[in-house]
Amino acid sequence: MNELEILRDFCAEEPPPGPQRLATVRARVVAGFDAAPLSHAQARQRRRSGVPHPALTGGVAALAAAVATAALIITSGAGGAGSASRPARLEAAVVLHRAALAALSAPVPETSQFIYAQVATRLETGTGQSAHRPDLLRGREWVSVTGTQPTTMSATSCPGTPAAVCTTRLQPGFYSFTYAGLEKLPTAPSALLDYLYREQSGSCKGTGATVSRAELEWAAIYSIMTDVPVLPPRFGAALFTAAAEIPGVTVIRNVTTAAGQPGIAVARTIRPVGPQNTHGRYRLELIFSPHSYRSIGISAAQLQAPMSTSATAVTGSRFVATAPPATGPIIGGHDAQCWTGLRPMPG
């Protein structure tokens, strides 16, 4: 062994950085992309290509800087994102970038554990005089990190059943996404969007519906948020960063989760185009805390009913309050079907 080999061993003693450490550094770098000044060569190239850089446009740089510092100080409404003069997409991007930074501090379960979540779901049917009283369900769920164990759900009330408390076990494979599976997905925004598009495209096959790429990407993000209560930190940051690139996303202020918690939502309308308008129109929302920008819920509203149903509007939302990961379900129980219809997915 010569001196260079000894030196290589010496260098190799430094362990590679863990994903959490690297994710934190990555978030700082990505947040700096918008605020970084352009060199003259880049500015020339942009002018030639006609592509404006956000950092070159008036107050946008200030907003980008606000995103960059949000890791340290996150305040409600900071940056005045509610100004009507700012493009809606930019406003949504600011919320999503803040959510990306907040996602980095999500709790990380062990692979042998379950993710424990407190869940409230509100289902509303009908509008106007035909509106029904919303069904509100509260419960707890234990979701397997690897997806190899059944998901256990315990509800304190079940519409249509006499049981005061009922338990449902969803077998592995019921959900499309698992925590462990998400950790393997790409974190570069363009690659992640490509994956989401391909993943969601399959759901339209055979339906005769045509859905735009942006709609499919947004629907896939919504599906992930439905399936997995807590996202892996690095993936969560990547997901919201990628979501900020999807056109047509807007901010809805002063929303309320199913549990009555105030939030700020980013939303997109999905309107599958098919023969005889059989697919309806939906708005899928991701809801964040207006203070910490952590994900606190999701909501799906049916803005226009499909022709094949009589309902004029159906809204469901799901509130997720996560606790430190538990080692496993602490309840036993019998199988019941009361929870299986509660995933607020359109169609």
Next chain:
Amino acid sequence: MGEARIHPVGVAAGAVPCGGDDAALISGSLRTPERFAAIFDRHAPAIHSYVARRLGRDRADDVVAEVFLVAFQRRGGYDLTHADARPWLYGIATNLIRRHRRDEVRLLRAIARAAADPPAELIADQVTRRMAAQAVRGGLARVMAELPGPQRDVLLLVASGLGVQDTAEALGVPSGTVASRLARARRRLRAELGGANPIDDLRE
């Protein structure tokens, strides 16, 4: 949206092929800045290890973030004939490390001191092999701390896996200069290690 169409599931994030070689990614990032994140995903682990070895892990976080932000700002000047961005990134990292020379030397001296004063449990366990390895490590750290900065840069870049030509590119000096600095640094190391590795002696 990106040209990448290779299914990424099951592929480690750092190895996700998202848009071709480094030059293609950097070129694409001029129009779509977010693409530069893929450069981070590919090279940040190695750059972090390199910086952490020289400045310690906590300082490395700050320096690595700065490396990629500086690279991002300068990407307009990147020579797109170079498919591999590693020499460029290592060069930026080395320049930033120079601002922290004192911290680096302090760290190396601390390693050398720790090796000169082995923990009691090592002696109690009579793990001679580990002690020998620790002595080598201490000697190495001591020499590294005493080396002139440019020689240390060359030595550590080569030890990190760059060839002489890539190291020259990273440092912006002729390859002949790199070769002579490397030779001088290796001579110093060999002298410190007594021309032989004590671990090898134990094997005999």
